[in-house]
Amino acid sequence: MRLTEVELRRLSLPLVRPFRTSFGTEVKRDVLLIRVVNDRGAQGWGECVADSAPLYSSEHVSGAHMLIRQFLLPRLAAVPELTAHQVAPTLAAIKGHTMAKAAAEMAVLDAELRELGVSLGRHLGAVRDAVSVGVSVGIADTLPELVEEVEGYVEAGYRRVKLKIEPGWDIAPLAAVRSKFPDMALQVDANRAYTLADAAHLAKLDAFDLLLIEQPLPEDDLRGHAELAQRLTTPICLDESIVSARSAADAIALGACSIVNIKPGRVGGYLEARRIHDVCAAHGVPVWCGGMLETGFGRAANTALAALPNFTLPGDISGSDRYWHRDLVTTPALAHDGYMTVPVGPGLGVEPDVPWLEELTVSTETISF
Numbered sequence: 001m002r003l004t005e006v007e008l009r010r011l012s013l014p015l016v017r018p019f020r021t022s023f024g025t026e027v028k029r030d031v032l033l034i035r036v037v038n039d040r041g042a043q044g045w046g047e048c049v050a051d052s053a054p055l056y057s058s059e060h061v062s063g064a065h066m067l068i069r070q071f072l073l074p075r076l077a078a079v080p081e082l083t084a085h086q087v088a089p090t091l092a093a094i095k096g097h098t099m100a101k102a103a104a105e106m107a108v109l110d111a112e113l114r115e116l117g118v119s120l121g122r123h124l125g126a127v128r129d130a131v132s133v134g135v136s137v138g139i140a141d142t143l144p145e146l147v148e149e150v151e152g153y154v155e156a157g158y159r160r161v162k163l164k165i166e167p168g169w170d171i172a173p174l175a176a177v178r179s180k181f182p183d184m185a186l187q188v189d190a191n192r193a194y195t196l197a198d199a200a201h202l203a204k205l206d207a208f209d210l211l212l213i214e215q216p217l218p219e220d221d222l223r224g225h226a227e228l229a230q231r232l233t234t235p236i237c238l239d240e241s242i243v244s245a246r247s248a249a250d251a252i253a254l255g256a257c258s259i260v261n262i263k264p265g266r267v268g269g270y271l272e273a274r275r276i277h278d279v280c281a282a283h284g285v286p287v288w289c290g291g292m293l294e295t296g297f298g299r300a301a302n303t304a305l306a307a308l309p310n311f312t313l314p315g316d317i318s319g320s321d322r323y324w325h326r327d328l329v330t331t332p333a334l335a336h337d338g339y340m341t342v343p344v345g346p347g348l349g350v351e352p353d354v355p356w357l358e359e360l361t362v363s364t365e366t367i368s369f
Ligand SMILES: O=C(O)CCC(=O)N[C@@H](C(=O)O)c1ccccc1
Pocket: 021, 051, 056, 136, 137, 189, 191, 239, 290, 291, 292, 293, 294, 316, 317, 318
């Protein structure tokens, strides 16, 4: 395809409740959507998962917005017959900015697949019609509030809960939740809040029969994670450390992880996400789909990705209602009994809720080529 028009739209979405992690608290999402139109009139949607501040990674949404406009779009528009598989090679000269690149690739891939009449799940190699999903629970102000929030999700049918932890909020919340739900699938996410000096303390988490402990140490400390893996029985899962298929192979070879959280935005897109899935499968390392508080566009695409065979652990693809009063798509993804149905329509398989999109829009710009 040849790109003829690209719209960059910024929206402000209030969260149904504040979401606190070890690196900050979000009360609303500053969302960047990219919509591409090709020379045959087909359009595709991409969602940039970068936060409003560079706290999860070095990217932030305004930086991604500028980078897409100034550096990515001119390169993509110059390709006369662009395919989604050519996006990453075309943008390879631009260093980093995986979330910006992922949004651009997602929009081109959506347009391509809508034209072909092929769903994203089928294109990626989905083997399931529905995927097991869990819910991510932020750091709460008090233990009773945490337990009450978890109870709500268990009643809603979720069968896997992920608790955010940090130094000073780890053992007690786990004890409170585990005593209330002795048999529930439970895991924790530290978002890099600990160091190897905390190994003896982190070993206490082994008492809670967790599925995994996610990213306890800084993203560049593979050696530390490998050392920690020798001292814990709980499997180590990496998130922020895994930025490509090559980094996944390195982490596995070094013994830094035995499970991988795959987030398409973090790794540059759904095609690299599939490569990571394949590398992990080749090493017998299970994967699951992480979340970045996506809207219905990203949640639909993540559900398709999570239908690949080596996604054997529940992903952070909770229903849209976990985060949004009303979603940006007309068919918001809702979990039923802990499962999410894989979209079957062409491309992402979801359509924009245009009136609501317009109401939440802060700014929009259209670039023609
Ligand atoms: O369900 C979701 O979409 C969020 C899952 C989740 O906890 N994401 C965390 C993470 O570190 O994995 C996150 C939160 C905020 C911003 C970035 C990432």
